[in-house]
Amino acid sequence: MASLGRTAVLPHCTACTRQMTRLRWGEMPPLQPLQQIRCISKAAKEEERYIVVKLLKDKRRWGRAGSYIRLNPGRMRNRWFPQRIADYVPVTTLKELKAKGVTIGRDPEFGVEHALQEEPEIDPEFLQQKHHVRPVELDFLSPARSMELLTTFVPPTIEFARQRIEQDKVDTGRRYGTSDAADILTAAAMASKPKPLTNAIYGSVSTADVVAVVKSALAHNDEAARVVLSDSDVRFLDPSAEGDGSRVKQLGSFKVEIKVPGAEAPIVRTVRVRERKPDE
Known part of the structure; x- marks a missing residue:
């Protein structure tokens, strides 16, 4: 019965078969049942x-x-x-x-923008060919048309608000306890000092300020917005203007002329500098 039990157990691999052929049947140890291992994919x-x-x-x-x-x-x-x-x-x-057989799985490339690929090599003979390059055409307005638009859209009066400089009161009366000579010297010293402007303001109103206001007025029209205007195209005509007529530093009304390069005649407008109110 023992021999039948042993012969009923067949070898499961080549190593077991080789071992059974080398050993005698009587000396062969009892075979242990093999444990099956499941590999999960x-x-x-x-x-x-x-x-x-x-x-x-x-x-x-x-x-x-x-x-x-x-x-x-x-x-x-x-x-x-x-x-x-x-x-x-x-x-x-x-x-x-x-x-x-429907495919089940994610697509990691869906919606992903790939980088630009390298362009193929260009034939050197093609690079040597001369191609016509069309020049960039800029649609500039003529000086006459620019002056017409300035005349239409720039109002007769351009207003600015500035803060007045408060002047100290000068005591011109006779001081008690001083001699006549001291009063004469004091009067001479006061006369030699430049008289301050009665309507002086903090800062100034320059041609750049006038150009900024004019451009804001031209911006409401598509054609007028194409007018090219710089600070050198604006000049104050008032004698009190500093330098070459680039700015004024007091309250009042001043004449200013605007002329684009190439125009025949300028336009004249009034710049009014008023005192700024406390609530402004």
Whole structure:
């Protein structure tokens, strides 16, 4: 019976067969039953860990709406299903998809913009050919048309608000306890000092300020906005203007002329500098 029991156990590998041929049947130790080890493939592990869902929206790096992918159950339960990004796939539908051979998996390239590829090499003979380059055409207004637009859109009076400088009162009366000679010297010293402007202001109104106001008035019309005007095209005509007529530093009304390069005659406007109110 022992021999029958031993012969009933057949070898499972070449090593066992080689060992049985070398040993005698009487001296052969009893064979131990082999333990079967199950190896789980990567695909089987993914089927156990992930579930199959159907995308309801286009998802970058996942796939287009309507495709089937494998997803972590926690992400599906907490985020994608409440936000209606994906929907669960029933077991019966999943069996039909497998039977039809439908591809189940994410598309990591979906919605990803790739970098520009290197351009192919250009034939050197092609580079040697001379190509006609069309010059850039700038649509400038003529000086006459620019002056017409300035006459139309620039108002007769341009107003600015500035803060007046308060002047100290000068005591011209006779001081008690001083001699006549001291009074004469004091009067001479006061006469030699330049008299301050009665309407002096903090800062000034320059031609740049006038150009800024004129450009804001021209900006309301598409054609007038193309008028090119610089600080050198504006000049104050008042004798009290400093330097070459680039600015004024007192309250009052002053004449200013505006003329673009190439124009025949300038236009004259009035610049009014008034005192700034406390609430302004």
